[in-house]
Every structure is written in structure tokens, then in C-alpha cells.
Amino acid sequence: MCSGSFAKCLGITLIPLAILCVLCNILLFFPGGLVADDSSHITDEVFFFGGIIGSGILMIFPALVFLGLKNNDCCGCCGNESCGKRFAMFTSIIFAGVGLVGAGYSVIVSSVAINHGPKCVTNNGNWSYPFSEGNYLSNNTMWTECTKPTDIVPWHLTLFSLLLVMSLVEMALCAVQVVNGLIGTICGDCCGCCGGE
Numbered sequence: 009m010c011s012g013s014f015a016k017c018l019g020i021t022l023i024p025l026a027i028l029c030v031l032c033n034i035l036l037f038f039p040g041g042l043v044a045d046d047s048s049h050i051t052d053e054v055f056f057f058g059g060i061i062g063s064g065i066l067m068i069f070p071a072l073v074f075l076g077l078k079n080n081d082c083c084g085c086c087g088n089e090s091c092g093k094r095f096a097m098f099t100s101i102i103f104a105g106v107g108l109v110g111a112g113y114s115v116i117v118s119s120v121a122i123n124h125g126p127k128c129v130t131n132n133g134n135w136s137y138p139f140s141e142g143n144y145l146s147n148n149t150m151w152t153e154c155t156k157p158t159d160i161v162p163w164h165l166t167l168f169s170l171l172l173v174m175s176l177v178e179m180a181l182c183a184v185q186v187v188n189g190l191i192g193t194i195c196g197d198c199c200g201c202c203g204g205e
């Protein structure tokens with residue numbers, strides 16, 4: 009397959025992932041699916057915007073660049089047919105790097121959040137973080153330590169786990185595009201679409 013069309017496939021996959029990451033992060037602003045009475049009742053890591061900025065907005069730029077690679081004008085520079093396309097492939101490596109940083113940020117935030125656990129009302133009636141070092145992950149008897157909001161532990165765990173997995177996939181796709189972009193830069197987009205390569 010031409011490296012340009014392959015990049016387009018990566019771009020098409022990244023866009024729904026980025027949208028889902030933004031959605032997960034937005035849902036996390038509603039602990040247990042309810043509107044929080046006070047923003048101090050929302051788990052701190054939600055405000056790091058890992059899903060909205062990291063694996064969401066920062067991922068849209070590389071996704072759009074990858075999508076456009078197939079149709080790039082390859083007869084752009086100095087009458088050299090392939091060099092415009094090579095330059096586009098080279099640029100895509102930089103954008104893949106942006107994607108790696110964004111998704112990497114989201115991976116870190118999600119991991120910290122899963123380890124830290126959610127903020128909730130504990131048995132003494134105060135808002136706090138009853139868990140530490142991920143100790144609640146292997147013992148769901150402990151989940152009853154969170155009395156409010158209802159189902160906050162599965163809510164927190166499910167959404168941050170989804171964010172973690174989707175951000176890891178995004179990182180993998182961007183890493184693939186780094187390699188694909190290098191191949192495209194060195195060999196040209198081996199398509200034959202403008203007569204040259």
C-alpha cells in the first residue's frame with residue numbers, strides 16, 4: 009500500500025478515537041452521571057484535561073494531516089515531482105510527534121487517576137480520596153467506602169480505563185506514522201500516481 013493511503017487510514021482511525029476521548033473526559037465531569045454540586049467534588053485529575061486536550065484536541069491536528077497526505081500535490085517544489093510529497097511525509101512525522109506527546113500526556117493522567125482513585129464522600133461524611141496506590145482495584149469490598157456519588161468507583165474506573173486504552177492506541181498509531189513517514193520521506197510515496205515513483 010502507498011504510504012500516503014496508509015497514513016489516510018491512520019487518520020480515519022484517529023478521529024473517532026479523539027472524539028471518544030473528549031467524550032470520556034466530559035463524562036468524568038459528571039461524577040456517577042450526575043451534575044456535581046460543587047467543582048471541588050470532582051476528582052482533580054479530571055481537570056488536567058488529558059482526554060480533552062491531550063488525546064482529543066492535540067490529536068485532531070495529526071489526524072487531519074495524515075488524512076490529507078494521500079491527496080497532497082506532489083508536483084509542488086522546483087519541478088521535482090516527488091519532493092512535495094516527500095516533504096509532506098516529512099511534515100507528518102512532526103505531527104505524529106505532536107500526537108505522541110498529547111496521547112502520552114493523557115496516558116500519564118489516566119494512569120495517575122486510576123492509581124489515585126476517585127474523590128467521594130466517605131463514611132465520616134467528608135469529601136476525600138479514600139484509596140491510595142490503586143489498592144481498591146483488586147478489592148471491590150473497599151468500594152463501599154465511597155458512599156456518594158452512587159457508583160462513583162466504577163464510573164471513575166471505567167472512564168479512565170477507556171481513556172488509558174484509547175490513548176495507548178493513539179500513541180501506537182502515531183508511532184506507526186513516524187515509521188511510515190520516514191519510509192515515505194526516504195522512498196517517496198511509492199504510488200506511481202504522478203508518474204515518478
Ligand SMILES: *[C@@H]1O[C@H](CO)[C@@H](O)[C@H](O)[C@H]1NC(C)=O
Nearest residue numbers: 144146147148149150151153
Ligand atoms: C478488602 O477490603 C476490606 C475492607 O477494607 C477488607 O476488610 C478486606 O480484608 C480486604 N480484602 C482483601 C482480600 O484484601
